[in-house]
Every structure is written in C-alpha cells, then in structure tokens.
Amino acid sequence: MDRPMFNPATYSMSHLVKERTRSLTMIVTISLTVAFLLLTSSLLFGVINEIGTSEKQGLLQGSIPGSIDMFETFQLDSELSERARNSLINYLMITSLIVFLVAFFIMYNTMAIAVKERRKEIGILRAVGFSTGEILKIFLVEGAMIGMISWIAALFLGTPFIVNLAAYLIERGDGGIFFVQPVIPPQLIAISLAVTLGLSLGSTYMAIIKPIRSSPVALMRTRI
Amino acid sequence: MDDGPFIKVDSVTKRYNMGHSTVNALNGMDLEIEEGEMVAIMGPSGSGKTTLLNMIGGLDSPDSGTIHIKGMEISSLNEGQRAQFRKNNVGFIFQFFNLIPSLTALENVLVPVMFDKDPPFERGVQLLERMGLKDRMGHIPGKLSGGERQRVAIARALINDPMLILADEPTGNIDSETAREIVSLFKELNDEGKTMLLATHDRIVAGRARSMIKVRDGHVVKGKAHSRSGMVHLSDEEKVKKKKRVVKG
Ligand SMILES: Nc1ncnc2c1ncn2[C@@H]1O[C@H](COP(=O)(O)OP(=O)(O)OP(=O)(O)O)[C@@H](O)[C@H]1O
Numbered sequence: 001m002d003r004p005m006f007n008p009a010t011y012s013m014s015h016l017v018k019e020r021t022r023s024l025t026m027i028v029t030i031s032l033t034v035a036f037l038l039l040t041s042s043l044l045f046g047v048i049n050e051i052g053t054s055e056k057q058g059l060l061q062g063s064i065p066g067s068i069d070m071f072e073t074f075q076l077d078s079e080l081s082e083r084a085r086n087s088l089i090n091y092l093m094i095t096s097l098i099v100f101l102v103a104f105f106i107m108y109n110t111m112a113i114a115v116k117e118r119r120k121e122i123g124i125l126r127a128v129g130f131s132t133g134e135i136l137k138i139f140l141v142e143g144a145m146i147g148m149i150s151w152i153a154a155l156f157l158g159t160p161f162i163v164n165l166a167a168y169l170i171e172r173g174d175g176g177i178f179f180v181q182p183v184i185p186p187q188l189i190a191i192s193l194a195v196t197l198g199l200s201l202g203s204t205y206m207a208i209i210k211p212i213r214s215s216p217v218a219l220m221r222t223r224i
Numbered sequence: 225m226d227d228g229p230f231i232k233v234d235s236v237t238k239r240y241n242m243g244h245s246t247v248n249a250l251n252g253m254d255l256e257i258e259e260g261e262m263v264a265i266m267g268p269s270g271s272g273k274t275t276l277l278n279m280i281g282g283l284d285s286p287d288s289g290t291i292h293i294k295g296m297e298i299s300s301l302n303e304g305q306r307a308q309f310r311k312n313n314v315g316f317i318f319q320f321f322n323l324i325p326s327l328t329a330l331e332n333v334l335v336p337v338m339f340d341k342d343p344p345f346e347r348g349v350q351l352l353e354r355m356g357l358k359d360r361m362g363h364i365p366g367k368l369s370g371g372e373r374q375r376v377a378i379a380r381a382l383i384n385d386p387m388l389i390l391a392d393e394p395t396g397n398i399d400s401e402t403a404r405e406i407v408s409l410f411k412e413l414n415d416e417g418k419t420m421l422l423a424t425h426d427r428i429v430a431g432r433a434r435s436m437i438k439v440r441d442g443h444v445v446k447g448k449a450h451s452r453s454g455m456v457h458l459s460d461e462e463k464v465k466k467k468k469r470v471v472k473g
C-alpha cells in the first residue's frame with residue numbers, strides 16, 4: 001500500500017470536498033464580492049486620479065475594446081463637476097463597504113453553522129490531544145484554502161463576469177455581442193488577495209474562536 | 225515520586241450546573257489503581273462513571289480534590305498541558321466510537337499524529353492489521369460495522385502507545401459476539417502492560433476484567449478497601465454468581 005498523504009492540509013481538503021455545496025457557496029460569495037470590489041476600486045482609482053480623457057475611449061464613453069486595463073476602462077469625462085465627482089467617490093466607497101460587510105456577514109454565518117455541525121469533531125480532536133492552537137490551525141488552513149480558490153475564481157471568472165455585466169448594462173445592447181477581457185493591474189491583484197483572505201480567514205477565526213475553547217467534554221456531548 | 229499508586233483519585237468532586245439545578249456527578253471520589261491493572265467500573269446510569277474517566281484522562285478537571293497519574297498531579301494542569309498529557313499518555317475509547325466520518329479508517333487512526341513531522345504511518349497500518357481490518361483501511365466509518373468502527377477507534381487510541389486506556393461503554397453499541405472479541409483484545413493489551421479502565425454496564429465485559437469497582441452517586445461503593453495491589457479483586461461470592469449465570473445461560 002502506498003504511503004498516503006495525510007496531514008492538516010489533506011485533512012482540511014477532505015472536509016471541503018465532503019461539504020462541497022457549502023464550500024462552493026462560500027467560493028461564489030467571496031469571488032463575486034472581490035470581483036465587484038475590483039470593479040469599484042478601479043472606478044474609484046479612475047475618478048480620483050482623473051485618468052483618461054475623451055481621447056482614451058472607456059466603457060462609460062460607449063466604446064468596447066477587446067481587452068482593457070481596468071485602470072483605464074471606466075473613465076469619466078474630466079469635465080465632471082467637482083460636486084458630481086465627490087458624490088461619485090462617496091457612492092463608490094459606501095457601496096464597496098456595504099458589499100464587503102454583507103459578504104463578511106454571510107461568510108461568518110456560513111462558517112458558524114459549519115462549526116456548529118463540527119463541534120463533536122472539535123471535541124474528538126481535543127480528546128486525542130490537540131491543543132486549541134493546533135485545531136485553530138486546522139480550521140484556518142481550511143479558511144485559507146477557500147480563500148485561495150475564491151481569489152483565483154475572482155480573478156479569472158468573477159471579474160470578467162462583473163466587468164462584462166457592467167459593460168452590457170452601460171451599453172444597453174448598443175454594442176452588439178462583445179466580450180471585454182479585463183486586465184487587472186498588479187496593485188489591485190495584491191489588494192484583492194488581502195481582501196479575500198480578510199473575508200475567509202477573518203470569518204473563520206470569528207466563528208471558531210469561542211467554540212474551540214469550550215470544554216472537550218461539552219463539545220463531545222453535542223448530539224447532531 | 226513513582227512510589228505511589230499509578231492512578232490516585234483523592235476526594236474528587238465535580239458538579240454540573242443544569243440551569244437552576246446542580247448535579248453532583250462526582251462526590252468524594254477516592255480511588256487507587258496500580259499500573260498494569262484492568263479494572264471494570266460499574267454502576268447505575270448517572271453514577272459518575274463517564275465523569276470519572278474524563279477526569280482521569282484529563283478531559284475535564286475536578287472542582288475539588290486531586291488526581292495523580294504516575295505521581296504527576298493532572299488535576300491542576302491548564303488546558304494546554306492537559307492536551308499534551310492526553311496526547312502522550314491516554315487512549316480514549318468511546319461508546320459511539322467518535323470517529324471522523326469524512327476520513328478513512330487509516331486516516332482516523334492517524335489523526336492524533338497528524339501534526340507530527342514524521343507520522344508513524346506504518347504503525348497505523350500495523351495496528352489496523354492487528355485489529356483484523358487489513359482490507360478495510362480505505363473505508364470511511366459509514367461503510368464499517370459497529371464492531372469494525374470500534375476496532376478502528378482502538379487502533380487510534382493505540383497510535384501514540386499510551387500507558388493508559390480509558391474505555392467508556394466500549395461494547396455499548398455492538399453485538400455480544402463482537403463485544404467478546406473486543407474484550408479479548410483489551411485483555412491482550414493489558415497483558416502487554418497497558419493499564420485499562422473500562423466503564424461498562426455489561427456484566428460479561430466486567431467479569432472478564434481483572435478487577436471491578438462499583439460506583440454510585442459519584443463515589444465508590446465497592447472496591448474501595450484495597451487489597452495489597454491497591455484493588456479489590458472479584459470476590460469469590462461474585463465469581464460463584466458469575467458461574468451460575470453462565471451455567472444458566
Ligand atoms: N457536561 C455535563 N453537563 C451537565 N450534566 C452532566 C454533564 N456530564 C455529566 N452530567 C451529569 O452528571 C451525572 C453523572 O454523569 P455520568 O455521565 O458521569 O454518569 P455515567 O455513570 O457515565 O452514566 P451512564 O451509565 O448513563 O453513562 C449525571 O447525572 C449526568 O446527567
């Protein structure tokens with residue numbers, strides 16, 4: 001018999017696969033959120049720096065390039081009044097914040113239900129001698145896996161989806177059938193990774209930290 | 225330091241608060257058990273057997289009193305130290321097996337050593353082979369019978385080669401034929417030097433242990449007066465009773 005891989009990472013993986021519906025829900029939630037935040041932040045970037053003028057054709061100006069740099073895509077007319085500009089900045093910031101908070105709330109709830117179902121398992125792990133720190137590690141590894149998959153999904157699926165959706169909505173079908181390939185600038189790639197891990201690891205930590213510290217006996221008495 | 229008994233439980237009390245009422249799960253529990261013993265703990269439901277095993281295994285800590293294992297006071301350890309103590313010294317076996325459903329038999333056995341730098345994979349395989357589960361290693365618990373699951377749980381309890389095995393109603397969920405096999409296995413382990421404590425309602429299981437104590441209302445009612453080895457062995461009277469039952473059955 002081959003020596004099978006068995007370590008905290010494969011342990012987490014087997015659980016993510018077993019609970020694939022829930023894993024998928026979390027991945028879709030995070031990746032769409034991150035994609036949306038990528039869109040709003042690139043817009044914000046464009047508005048704040050007033051990049052793009054009328055000669056650079058952007059989505060908001062009604063032309064559809066095949067491949068676009070997200071920083072240059074959603075340009076605004078530099079003629080925009082100071083007041084309109086400020087309202088737009090506020091609007092984008094508040095929308096982003098709300099979307100982030102709602103996503104965090106959904107993630108936290110999903111994680112809390114998952115943890116509740118796994119109280120007994122946590123109790124077993126405690127009984128066989130794991131410290132709370134080691135069990136926390138197991139769950140954070142799981143959260144990180146969800147996060148990394150979501151991040152990749154956000155970059156390659158979520159963002160093209162959100163950007164094209166925005167483009168179609170703006171065009172209202174005038175542009176015919178088209179596909180915009182967003183090019184995400186490196187700064188945004190790094191920031192989106194941080195946001196993704198904040199969502200997945202933050203919600204995991206918040207959902208697990210209290211149950212993990214209850215007495216192993218109480219945890220194992222859980223009937224599910 | 226190691227001169228005292230292997231396990232020494234001294235005036236241990238444990239109360240549980242259930243809303244507005246409190247339950248005295250352990251009430252002045254005194255107990256001494258020598259290394260290499262195989263002791264059955266019997267008593268009515270709610271008498272404190274599980275609570276006692278949990279205390280001895282460092283799963284829970286007493287409200288008052290002390291517990292020494294091999295001269296080390298475990299009742300005053302903090303949770304982190306108790307986890308370490310459990311990992312190195314105790315193997316737990318439960319009535320409901322407590323396996324992790326998403327993992328295969330072999331993975332379940334390896335769970336306690338998951339974080340080790342070089343997990344004793346071969347030992348896990350050997351243990352399962354010894355349990356007669358050679359061709360069940362890749363099965364998840366859902367695909368195993370009760371007896372097979374319990375044998376996986378026993379292999380898991382043995383992976384770190386603990387000196388102490390605590391089994392709480394180990395045969396409570398398996399048929400009597402398989403129960404017999406499991407008890408034989410326990411006896412083998414005991415012959416190899418492991419100290420075994422079995423909480424059980426099953427008289428057959430209890431009868432095959434080397435000695436027995438009875439608990440009621442959170443304290444020992446029989447077996448407290450220690451023999452030279454620190455334990456009372458089955459009295460002749462009980463052995464006769466047992467024989468009669470066997471003859472009748
Ligand atoms: N975590 C807990 N919370 C509340 N009450 C508890 C807890 N653990 C045990 N008890 C109570 O303490 C008493 C002793 O329980 P324990 O489980 O030790 O008994 P037992 O002898 O193992 O019984 P059984 O044979 O039914 O398993 C019972 O009245 C039980 O309801």
Ligand SMILES: [Mg+2]
Nearest residue numbers: 273274275392
């Ligand atoms: Mg019990």
